[in-house]
Amino acid sequence: MLLELKKLEKRFGGVVALRDGNLQVRPSEVHLLMGENGAGKSTMMKIVAGMQRHDGGEMLLAGEAASFANPKQASLAGIAMVHQESLLAPHLTVGENIFLGREESGALGMVRRSRMMERANQLIRDHDFPLQADWRVDKLSPAGRQLVEICRAIAGEARLLIFDEPTSSLSESETRSVFAIVQRLKEKGAGVIYITHRLEELRTLGDQVTVLRDGATVHSAPLASLTRAELIQHMVGRDLDHLYSRTPQSPGAELLKVSNITRQGVLEDISFTLCAGEIVGLAGLMGAGRTELCRILFGIDEADAGQIEIEGKLLRARSPRDAVRAGVALIPEDRQRTGLATQLPVGWNLTLSSLSAHSRLGTLQAAALSATEQKFISRLRIKTNGPEQRAARLSGGNQQKIVIAKWLARGARIFLFDEPTRGIDVGAKMEVFEVMDSLAREGAAVLMVSSELPELIQVADRILVMRQGRIAGALPGRTTQEEIMSLAAFEKENPLQ
Amino acid sequence: MIPSAMMQRLLPFATLILMFVALCFVPNFLLASNLASVARQTAVINIMALGMTMVIISGGIDLSVGSILAMGGFLGSLAMAKGMPIPVAIATGIAVGALCGFANGFMTTRLRINSFIVTLGTLGAFRGLTLIFANGLPVHEIPPEFSFLGEGNILFLPTVLWVLLACGLLVHFLLEHTKLGRYAFAIGSNPEAAFYAGIPVAFHTTAVYAICGALTGLAGMIEASRLMTGQPTAGQGYELQAIAAVVIGGGSLRGGEGSVIGTLVGAFIMGLLANGSDLLGISPYWQQVIIGAIIILAVSFDELRKRRAV
Numbered sequence: 001m002l003l004e005l006k007k008l009e010k011r012f013g014g015v016v017a018l019r020d021g022n023l024q025v026r027p028s029e030v031h032l033l034m035g036e037n038g039a040g041k042s043t044m045m046k047i048v049a050g051m052q053r054h055d056g057g058e059m060l061l062a063g064e065a066a067s068f069a070n071p072k073q074a075s076l077a078g079i080a081m082v083h084q085e086s087l088l089a090p091h092l093t094v095g096e097n098i099f100l101g102r103e104e105s106g107a108l109g110m111v112r113r114s115r116m117m118e119r120a121n122q123l124i125r126d127h128d129f130p131l132q133a134d135w136r137v138d139k140l141s142p143a144g145r146q147l148v149e150i151c152r153a154i155a156g157e158a159r160l161l162i163f164d165e166p167t168s169s170l171s172e173s174e175t176r177s178v179f180a181i182v183q184r185l186k187e188k189g190a191g192v193i194y195i196t197h198r199l200e201e202l203r204t205l206g207d208q209v210t211v212l213r214d215g216a217t218v219h220s221a222p223l224a225s226l227t228r229a230e231l232i233q234h235m236v237g238r239d240l241d242h243l244y245s246r247t248p249q250s251p252g253a254e255l256l257k258v259s260n261i262t263r264q265g266v267l268e269d270i271s272f273t274l275c276a277g278e279i280v281g282l283a284g285l286m287g288a289g290r291t292e293l294c295r296i297l298f299g300i301d302e303a304d305a306g307q308i309e310i311e312g313k314l315l316r317a318r319s320p321r322d323a324v325r326a327g328v329a330l331i332p333e334d335r336q337r338t339g340l341a342t343q344l345p346v347g348w349n350l351t352l353s354s355l356s357a358h359s360r361l362g363t364l365q366a367a368a369l370s371a372t373e374q375k376f377i378s379r380l381r382i383k384t385n386g387p388e389q390r391a392a393r394l395s396g397g398n399q400q401k402i403v404i405a406k407w408l409a410r411g412a413r414i415f416l417f418d419e420p421t422r423g424i425d426v427g428a429k430m431e432v433f434e435v436m437d438s439l440a441r442e443g444a445a446v447l448m449v450s451s452e453l454p455e456l457i458q459v460a461d462r463i464l465v466m467r468q469g470r471i472a473g474a475l476p477g478r479t480t481q482e483e484i485m486s487l488a489a490f491e492k493e494n495p496l497q
Numbered sequence: 498m499i500p501s502a503m504m505q506r507l508l509p510f511a512t513l514i515l516m517f518v519a520l521c522f523v524p525n526f527l528l529a530s531n532l533a534s535v536a537r538q539t540a541v542i543n544i545m546a547l548g549m550t551m552v553i554i555s556g557g558i559d560l561s562v563g564s565i566l567a568m569g570g571f572l573g574s575l576a577m578a579k580g581m582p583i584p585v586a587i588a589t590g591i592a593v594g595a596l597c598g599f600a601n602g603f604m605t606t607r608l609r610i611n612s613f614i615v616t617l618g619t620l621g622a623f624r625g626l627t628l629i630f631a632n633g634l635p636v637h638e639i640p641p642e643f644s645f646l647g648e649g650n651i652l653f654l655p656t657v658l659w660v661l662l663a664c665g666l667l668v669h670f671l672l673e674h675t676k677l678g679r680y681a682f683a684i685g686s687n688p689e690a691a692f693y694a695g696i697p698v699a700f701h702t703t704a705v706y707a708i709c710g711a712l713t714g715l716a717g718m719i720e721a722s723r724l725m726t727g728q729p730t731a732g733q734g735y736e737l738q739a740i741a742a743v744v745i746g747g748g749s750l751r752g753g754e755g756s757v758i759g760t761l762v763g764a765f766i767m768g769l770l771a772n773g774s775d776l777l778g779i780s781p782y783w784q785q786v787i788i789g790a791i792i793i794l795a796v797s798f799d800e801l802r803k804r805r806a807v
Contacts (some may be wrong), residue, residue, distance in 0.1 A: 300693075324695030338693045341686035343753050352683055353694045355676045362675050406694065 002027045002062060002191040003048065003160055009056035010043050017043040020216035021057065025160065025191040030182055030205055032223065033195045035212035035235055035425075041195050042084070044212070045162045048193075049081040050074030061160075072101065080158035082149045084165045084195075084423070088137045095120035095133030098151045123151050127177050141287075142334070143170050154181060161185055162193045165423065171285050171451075172485075179205055211235055232426055246437045248461040248477060252276035253311070255445040256328075256414050258297070261306035266292045268469045270306070274414060274445035279436055281460030281477070282449040283484045288466040290449045291333060294416045297447075298330040299323035310414065324353060329407030331400070333418040333449075339403040340391050347373040347387025349402050354409040376405035380435060397428020404435055415439055418449045433459050453481040508798060509746055509762045516766065520773045531772070533655050537647065537723065539768030540657035541566075543761060544716040545735060546742035547668045548598075548709030550760045553743050554672065555705045556685035556752025557612035559601060562713045562739055564623035566732035569594040570717030571627050571636065574727025578638040587646070590718040591711050597623055598710020602703030620736070627729040636727035647722030657719055661761075664712060669757040671708070681705055685752025741788065742767060745795040766791070 001024055008021035018040040025031045033041050046052045048059065050068030059066050061077060068074040071081075088097045095117040103111045120133035129147045131140075137148060146166060153161055163182070167175040182192050182205060194206065203223070210220040211234040219234045256274040261267055267289045274280055284290050295301045297308060299317025308315045310326045317323040320330070332338040340349050350373050351358060358369045373387040380401040384394055391402055400420065407415065417436065421429045436446050436459060450456050456463055463475045465487040473487045520526045545562050552559045573590030577583065597619070604615045649656045672678035680701045683691040692698050721727050744750065745766055746759030767788055774784045 298693075320693050321695045321697055330693065332693060337687075338689050341683050341690050341753065343686045344682060348679065348682070352679075352691070352696070355679055359676050362677060364674050364676060364679065366674070410695075 001025070001060070002029075003193075004060040004063075005044065005048070005057065006060070007057035008044060008047060008054050008059065010040075010047060010052060011055050016215055018047075018054075018215045021047075021212070022217040022220070023193075023210050024220070025193060025208075027159070027189050027191050028186050029207045030186055030192045030194060032206040032209040033193055033212065034209060034231065039212040039235075039425075040215040041212050042164060043215075045081065045164060045193065045195065048074070048160075049079055049162060051081075075102075075156065075158075078157070078159040079162070080153040080156055080160075081162040082146075082153045082164060082166050088145055088148055088152075090136075090138035092137060093117075093133060094124075094131050094135050094137060094140075094148050094151075097137055097148055098123065098133075098155050100152070102156065119155075120151070123155060127151075127181060129174070129177065143174060146170060147174065150178060150181065154185070158190065160191045160193070162195075164195045166194075167196075171287070235426060245458055246279075246433070248279075249277050249441065251278045251461070252443060255311055256297075256447075257309040257312075259307050259309070261293070261296060261303045261308070263292065263296060263301065263303050266469055267296070267303070270471055272464055272471060272474075274447060276413075276443045276445055277440050278462075279440050279446040279448055279460050281456040281463035282447055282466065283451075283453065283456055283463055284466035284472075284488050287468075288488065289469040290466055291418055292469075293466070294330060294332075294418050294447075294449060297323065297416060298328055324410065324412070327411070327413040328416065329410065329412035329414065330416045331403050331407070331418060331420055333422065335396075335399055335403055340399055342392035342399075343390060345388045346377070346382070346384050346391050346394065346402060349391050350376055350387070350405050351409055353406050354411070357410075372409050376409060380405050380408075381431065395425070395428070397424035397431070400424055400428065400432060401435070404432070408439075413444050415444055415446045416449070417446065419451065420448065421450070421452060421455060429455070453484055456484070457481065509759060509766065509795070513762050513766050513769070516769050516773070520769060520776075523773060523776050526773070526776055531776075533650075535768050535772045536655045536658045536661075538771070539764055540655075540661045541716045541720050541723075542735060542738045542742060542767070543661050543764040544664050544719070545713050545739040546760045546764050547664050547757060548712035549736075549739040550743050550746075550748060550755045550757060551668060551672065551678075551681055551705045552612075552709045553740070553748045553750060554685050554752065554755040555681040555702055556688060557605060557702065557706070558616065558740065558750065559598070559706065559709055560613065560616040560736050561597070561601060561619040561623055562709070563732040563735040564620050564627065565594050565597040565710050565713040566717040566720060566735060567729055568597060568623050568627040568630075568717070569714030570721040570731055571631055571727040571729050573714070573718045574636040574639055574721045575630070577640060577643060578636045578727075583640065583643055586643075587715070587718050590721075591714040594714020594717065595707045595711035598707040598713070599703060601710070602706030605706065606699035606702050624729075631727075631729035633729065635729065637725075639721070639725055639727070641725075643722050644725055645722075647719050647724075660715070660719065664715070665757050665761060668708075668712075672757065677701055677704060682753055685754075687753075738764075738767065741792050744792060747799060749799070763795075 003023065003025040005021050005023040008018055010018040021040060021044045023044065035041050043052065047054045050071045050073050053067065066077060068077065089100060092100070098120045099116050104116055117133040124131045124133065131144060131147055137145060140148065150166060166178050170178065182194065185192055206223040209223045209226065211218050211231065213235060253276050254273050255276050259271050261270040270293060282290050292301070296303050299320045299322050302318065315326050336342060351369055355364065358365050358372065377384060377387065382401045383398050391399060420432050436448065440446055448456065448460055457477065457479060461477045463477060463479060463484060465472045465475065465484055467488055475483055525531055545566065549559060549562065569590040572593045573586045576586040576589045601616055601619055604610055605612045646656055651659050672681065680691065680696050683696060684698055684702060688698065717732065720731050742764035743755055743760050746756065746763030748755030748759065770787060771784055
């Protein structure tokens with residue numbers, strides 16, 4: 001046995017993050033670790049990677065008791081981890097980040113820079129990543145950073161690698177490269193622990209699966225012996241036999257009309273409409289321009305040409321403020337960075353965009369504010385100790401609900417959801433879909449950007465597919481993944497030729 | 498048992514009370530005249546620190562307050578020397594301060610320059626302008642009644658204490674009960690999220706600097722009243738004391754954290770420290786070392802608390 005965890009425990013103050021963590025990983029095994037957010041997966045893996053110390057239980061590495069005071073010790077023991085959130089030095093280059101902390105040094109401790117860069121480039125080429133060793137990390141997209149994290153983990157000769165949701169921000173082809181890496185690591189005899197929310201990724205990859213729930217291991221078995229429904233059931237502890245499905249209604253008045261939006265090198269000639277009561281999906285590969293389109297609709301970037309009309313009125317949004325006033329809401333992809341002030345209370349975040357409605361002559365109306373806070377906490381079933389709790393303490397799904405509630409409180413009518421289910425657990429996903437559905441029923445228009453094709457198919461009334469900055473086509477909601485993918489990835493064949 | 502997070506938050510208060518109790522054993526400390534002088538000495542820094550609290554909560558910093566204090570105090574005094582009534586002169590001082598603060602805020606938000614750099618620049622520029630207006634010389638022609646602001650009493654308490662109380666209540670109200678205050682916390686905590694939430698970030702940031710400037714202008718008038726001169730060289734180094742008061746009181750230079758009560762406690766800790774050292778005959782050189790140590794201690798306790806909390 002390469003790694004064995006027995007009854008591992010970890011507390012943060014009064015909060016028990018892990019109470020009975022058990023895991024057994026053999027060499028040459030891809031071990032999937034699943035569970036809802038807050039189940040204790042990341043905590044357990046941070047203990048293995050030396051970022052945190054356990055309060056109880058045992059960790060055995062190749063049969064010997066182990067406990068790491070810091071990541072360096074874990075790394076020396078042959079353990080590497082690819083983190084979900086980027087833990088890179090943004091001002092350094094890709095190559096410097098890959099070898100950060102284990103630079104090759106020559107005489108007088110000087111770093112052998114050119115050799116390091118060469119090795120980094122070799123590594124990048126081996127895996128066909130769209131990176132270069134001398135690029136600065138802060139110029140990279142979230143996906144690019146994730147790839148650097150992966151390079152960093154595989155650059156050492158680790159015998160146990162931990163991947164924490166490595167593909168959540170990656171494109172299809174990048175995801176395939178990651179799978180190939182995992183496969184290769186397995187063939188070389190390393191153990192791989194792979195945390196994921198995406199059930200679709202499982203079958204091709206995993207040998208064994210362990211499910212955590214509420215800080216305890218609830219199930220561990222060969223993957224082949226479990227159905228998808230069984231897995232979900234272990235994770236959430238309740239039956240989820242039917243996945244989400246919504247009954248579309250006939251669309252109402254046109255709320256948003258986008259005509260010929262172009263932004264040099266990013267978007268070209270984008271036109272579409274959104275009607276009240278509609279949920280429109282926006283599919284496409286990474287870099288197809290979906291997020292960029294949302295940024296323009298929300299006034300963050302300006303278009304070079306084209307126009308946006310809201311309920312027939314021309315919108316000239318120079319900042320999000322203008323867009324918000326016109327009734328547009330953005331639930332951003334990167335909610336920690338742009339969606340929430342995580343250090344502030346839940347209640348403050350909830351009402352941040354609607355303070356004007358809750359104040360008289362600039363003075364906040366405490367009773368009205370607290371009524372709104374309570375209303376949306378219960379309406380969206382936000383799991384929190386109360387509006388005074390810091391948003392940072394909540395799980396990803398509950399944080400997402402705060403962002404949504406912020407716009408509900410504002411009374412927005414056009415909702416742009418950018419990857420609304422990224423990094424949130426199955427139960428919370430369903431709740432997000434229900435919110436989207438009720439928004440549409442109440443007459444809002446919803447644009448849902450997602451890389452999760454099954455989710456798009458289940459939720460959207462119709463789906464726009466983007467490819468290289470253009471709208472490549474529109475599909476009805478009840479389409480297939482293959483249809484979407486063929487539009488997103490390939491030029492349409494001309495039937496006449 | 499009090500939870501440790503709560504205990505850490507109460508630490509500044511406990512320190513203040515402990516210091517006060519300890520100082521009661523020092524001869525002359527409890528004399529009304531001594532306590533009044535502590536209040537008068539602390540008030541100037543205290544009022545500046547209130548404005549600084551708002552700036553720091555909004556994620557910025559204002560290094561130019563010492564120079565703003567001098568400009569406000571000098572031009573206000575000049576107004577009196579030119580025959581303006583005292584209330585108009587005080588209003589002049591406040592308005593000059595507000596204008597300087599506005600300039601800081603404007604440059605920070607419109608030119609998108611880091612507030613540290615902007616106010617480092619205006620720290621020199623405002624001081625230089627004041628010296629140019631003054632031609633290097635202080636104003637002495639101040640009506641004797643003006644000393645009431647800095648040295649007078651209302652209902653047996655120093656006037657400045659009442660002024661401080663009013664300013665404290667005002668800033669507390671702004672921070673806790675107005676849109677401006679809520680936005681200041683949001684902008685300081687995560688400027689990008691605030692922008693994405695549709696908050697007019699530039700407007701409110703500028704307002705915060707202008708309010709800080711106005712309070713500093715008022716502090717400048719108090720300083721002028723205490724010295725009974727408009728000194729163009731007044732207030733040098735005060736910015737560091739004001740920042741120290743905010744930080745000792747739990748404000749975070751990363752923004753999003755701070756409170757009026759914390760800042761007042763922080764300023765009084767420094768005031769008592771200075772007074773106690775004077776009474777005990779500790780040299781002012783050592784006082785600087787002690788205050789420096791306290792700042793570092795206060796912040797490290799705070800960091801420890803946060804790390805445990807996460």
